[in-house]
Amino acid sequence: MFKCLKRIRSGLPTGLDELAQLGCSLWKRRGEILAYLDVGISNDPVEAIDGRLEHLRGIALGFRNLNHYILRSLIHSGQRQERINALNREEPSKRGQCVDRGVKA
Incomplete structure (x- = not known):
């Protein structure tokens, strides 16, 4: 040139x-x-991330609730299940039940 x-x-x-x-x-x-x-650099890593985000957005189409959208995206990614409260198997809280604390009346 x-x-x-x-x-x-x-x-x-x-x-x-x-x-x-x-x-x-x-x-x-x-x-x-x-x-x-003569740039010598590529925007391929940015495009790869953008492509993944677009794919996730396409999977979660139709959700009117932002929380459902986030939940569906996290489920699809498969790496963030520890952050999803609905998927954690915790024991139900003993709220409203009497608990014996060893106090005598």
């Missing part, structure tokens, strides 16, 4: 003033142009 910019700037025959002006403009901004073309 650098060679192309250099050729447009200086290697033109006479009479092509507009093209020469374009070459000068491109030469002045060559650093930006070359930086744009």
Whole structure:
């Protein structure tokens, strides 16, 4: 690309003033142009995460309740079942029952 910019700037025959002006403009901004073309990084990891989130959103369509949406997403992921209260098997609380605390009347 650098060679192309250099050729447009200086290697033109006479009479092509507009093209020469374009070459000068491109030469002045060559650093930006070359930086744009030579990135060397990828946004694949971001796209992968975004794809997974879109998949989860598609699975939980139709839920009007945000808690149900979150619950369905967590169930599908399979990694956060400890955070889901509905899936935890705890013993029911003994609320309302008399508990003998060893106090004599």
